[in-house]
Amino acid sequence: MEKVRIGIIGIGGMGTSHAKNIVAGKVPNAELTAVCDINAERLEWAKQSFGDRVQRFDQADAFFQSQAFDAVLVATTHYDHPGLAIQALNYGYHTLIEKPAGVYTKAVREMNEVAQQSDKVFAIMYNQRTNPVYQKLKDLIDSGELGDLKRSIWIITNWYRPQSYYDAGGWRATWSGEGGGVLLNQDPHQLDLWQWMYGMPKRVRAFMSFGKYHNIEVEDDVTAYVEYENGATGLFVTTTGEAPGTNRLEVSGDRGKVVIEDDKLTFWRLRVSEREFNREFKGGFGSPECWKCEIPTPGDNSQHIGIMNDWVNAILHGTKLIAPGVEGIKGLTISNAMHLSAWTDSWVDIPFDEDLFYEKLKERIDQSTFKKNVHNVTLDVSGTH
Amino acid sequence: MEKVRIGIIGIGGMGTSHAKNIVAGKVPNAELTAVCDINAERLEWAKQSFGDRVQRFDQADAFFQSQAFDAVLVATTHYDHPGLAIQALNYGYHTLIEKPAGVYTKAVREMNEVAQQSDKVFAIMYNQRTNPVYQKLKDLIDSGELGDLKRSIWIITNWYRPQSYYDAGGWRATWSGEGGGVLLNQDPHQLDLWQWMYGMPKRVRAFMSFGKYHNIEVEDDVTAYVEYENGATGLFVTTTGEAPGTNRLEVSGDRGKVVIEDDKLTFWRLRVSEREFNREFKGGFGSPECWKCEIPTPGDNSQHIGIMNDWVNAILHGTKLIAPGVEGIKGLTISNAMHLSAWTDSWVDIPFDEDLFYEKLKERIDQSTFKKNVHNVTLDVSGTH
Numbered sequence: 001m002e003k004v005r006i007g008i009i010g011i012g013g014m015g016t017s018h019a020k021n022i023v024a025g026k027v028p029n030a031e032l033t034a035v036c037d038i039n040a041e042r043l044e045w046a047k048q049s050f051g052d053r054v055q056r057f058d059q060a061d062a063f064f065q066s067q068a069f070d071a072v073l074v075a076t077t078h079y080d081h082p083g084l085a086i087q088a089l090n091y092g093y094h095t096l097i098e099k100p101a102g103v104y105t106k107a108v109r110e111m112n113e114v115a116q117q118s119d120k121v122f123a124i125m126y127n128q129r130t131n132p133v134y135q136k137l138k139d140l141i142d143s144g145e146l147g148d149l150k151r152s153i154w155i156i157t158n159w160y161r162p163q164s165y166y167d168a169g170g171w172r173a174t175w176s177g178e179g180g181g182v183l184l185n186q187d188p189h190q191l192d193l194w195q196w197m198y199g200m201p202k203r204v205r206a207f208m209s210f211g212k213y214h215n216i217e218v219e220d221d222v223t224a225y226v227e228y229e230n231g232a233t234g235l236f237v238t239t240t241g242e243a244p245g246t247n248r249l250e251v252s253g254d255r256g257k258v259v260i261e262d263d264k265l266t267f268w269r270l271r272v273s274e275r276e277f278n279r280e281f282k283g284g285f286g287s288p289e290c291w292k293c294e295i296p297t298p299g300d301n302s303q304h305i306g307i308m309n310d311w312v313n314a315i316l317h318g319t320k321l322i323a324p325g326v327e328g329i330k331g332l333t334i335s336n337a338m339h340l341s342a343w344t345d346s347w348v349d350i351p352f353d354e355d356l357f358y359e360k361l362k363e364r365i366d367q368s369t370f371k372k373n374v375h376n377v378t379l380d381v382s383g384t385h
Numbered sequence: 386m387e388k389v390r391i392g393i394i395g396i397g398g399m400g401t402s403h404a405k406n407i408v409a410g411k412v413p414n415a416e417l418t419a420v421c422d423i424n425a426e427r428l429e430w431a432k433q434s435f436g437d438r439v440q441r442f443d444q445a446d447a448f449f450q451s452q453a454f455d456a457v458l459v460a461t462t463h464y465d466h467p468g469l470a471i472q473a474l475n476y477g478y479h480t481l482i483e484k485p486a487g488v489y490t491k492a493v494r495e496m497n498e499v500a501q502q503s504d505k506v507f508a509i510m511y512n513q514r515t516n517p518v519y520q521k522l523k524d525l526i527d528s529g530e531l532g533d534l535k536r537s538i539w540i541i542t543n544w545y546r547p548q549s550y551y552d553a554g555g556w557r558a559t560w561s562g563e564g565g566g567v568l569l570n571q572d573p574h575q576l577d578l579w580q581w582m583y584g585m586p587k588r589v590r591a592f593m594s595f596g597k598y599h600n601i602e603v604e605d606d607v608t609a610y611v612e613y614e615n616g617a618t619g620l621f622v623t624t625t626g627e628a629p630g631t632n633r634l635e636v637s638g639d640r641g642k643v644v645i646e647d648d649k650l651t652f653w654r655l656r657v658s659e660r661e662f663n664r665e666f667k668g669g670f671g672s673p674e675c676w677k678c679e680i681p682t683p684g685d686n687s688q689h690i691g692i693m694n695d696w697v698n699a700i701l702h703g704t705k706l707i708a709p710g711v712e713g714i715k716g717l718t719i720s721n722a723m724h725l726s727a728w729t730d731s732w733v734d735i736p737f738d739e740d741l742f743y744e745k746l747k748e749r750i751d752q753s754t755f756k757k758n759v760h761n762v763t764l765d766v767s768g769t770h
Contacts, residue, residue, distance in 0.1 A: 150626070150627055151542070151622075151624075151627065153540060153622065155538060155635070157536070157637070160659075160672045161670075162662060162663045162666045162668075162669075162671060162672070163663050163664065163666075164666055164667045164668060164669050165669045165670060168669050205590070205592070207590070207610055207612075207618070209616070212616065213663065214663070221618070223610055223618055225592055225608055225610065227592075231594070231597065233592070233606070233608055235608065235620065235622065237536075237538065237620065239536075241535070241659070241663075242535055242536065242637050242642070242659070243641075243642075243655055243659045243662070243672045243673050243675065244641070244642060244653045244655075244672065244675045245642075246635060246642070246644075250540070250631060252542070252627050252630075256628075257627070257629060257630075257631070259631075268629045270628055270629075274545075274626070274627070274628045277628070278547045278548050278599070278626075279548065281547045281548075281549055282549045283547075283549060284547075284549050284550045284553050285546075285550060286547060287545045287547070287628045287629065288628050290628065290629045
């Protein structure tokens, strides 16, 4: 195989953006050979844009049976990610799914079981893992520079969305269409990065408002407190209702503190560890000597294009993936635990009861009386996700 | 009266600092005429330092009966603040109490009732209210520049204390001696400023660790989530176990966001309110025009000396107090609610059951098996509180 032939299923906002990038040559070892969508207008757009060199399908089964490609990019709505990934893998296609991995972990666990038995390359579009500042923070944590972790606070409130965003798609911000709000649509990257750098929490206590700032039925404001096995704590604060919002990650450990803000990483490094200072120092008032270090974070943030190239390289050359598809369940587990905690107004231990989560989600879908005032529009998402 | 004659009861760390400031002439319209302490060494220190122009007492009753002063500064351990303030006011002295107002609101409420029936000037050492950055933020909130409030996050984790700090006094960081840890000793200023600028929350959910980073029985790590009447939320994160720690206050409202960090106030001002933009904008992706404004905060932070002068001026000239003593109950109410929430692992509505709080505190005092390895030392607190 010289070039990987790619079929994209779902050419709404994100799928369209990926299709354009591939056709523009930004994934040199790949070519777009097919697209699939149930929306006739989107297929017409594909015909106008790409002509007949890209096959078009309006049904998933025909798409998968076509063998018009080697690899499938799944960019449909969230609920369909696990089912379509399972189909793709079972047909023998390499598979890349958009985030989130799915809406509830039960379905994602089934997808992972199929993926683990497949020899195909299975990846997820966690395109923030290519960001050098988060790679560097992971490096500082993994290499022990920060020492034992104490606290992590991520204020990620710069996902502002006005009402017209929600009005642009009938599936958006509904329990039946997305299965959640800001946690399912905007935050999967941060939830993944959080566990990627910091590990999984052992329990979660979350507080949410549903439709606080918008005419929607799902959450648009979340505050979540978590505890880790070693006693460290964490906070995750997010909303689509604040402008201008903040994206500030603070991580503290026994050997200092890191803050990432404005895409810049600063490390306040303690010369001796705090635990050691605490034991040894006899002066009453005092604190460990601390150096403010500006840490270089070289490299470009290649984002979606980086993840597509990484996937294609893994297919062609067997290289290790930046974002293996089976890891998609981790961020979703935190997300589901937050929802379950808010719905039950109580602590949720991880792992939680996946059947209970699904039951509670289903209740919300079944009891929804929400009718959207929809203007179906394919939003230009370039640079937003 | 030309000069206010002041008696200080309690010349440990803070009382000593105040005494020195008065004797050094930093409160020009006041003079120190008496001190009281149960510790003979501290009285000997006063004798060596001030000679016989400052009377010395080793019993509160004799001190109050002496009429050797017009006004009393109460700088004993926290538990005694309300009782001594009641005594001082009943004897007809103007009264300034150190923070916190007390340990439990029930006692502070009794103090406030006495104060409200007294014609004497009753103040509290909330010396951070003199800080121009917090005064400016209060101004921005009160004048409507920030619009309706949405969220407030105070990360105040720069109260680092090593074990030797706790070992320097037998009363420190015990349920019987202080009635709490970081919330009672270090945070009263921030808890007061928080409610002073932002108002009182209506309910609280807090998470604490007791003796997490130190050999103490009280809390040294706190994360608290609060909700306000208008739907706004808040977070208060504090510890004495992190170095270098952070002091960052973020407040967001319908018209923008303010961040105070490194004693600098930055206002991200929206040209139109977010609520209006949300209704009017039809473009899907987009956010209100935002101006980053560096707001001047002129003036010195006069701190303890400022509060003492303010109190003395109110006594001499009837001016309005920066920090009226009766307002001490507000920050303590939030503090008590946080403790009660952590102790009961549940929500606490404000106002809460004060008898229940006292009962739970009493349980901790009675069941304490904590024995401290104490080296009694009077710490030099200049510049620390």
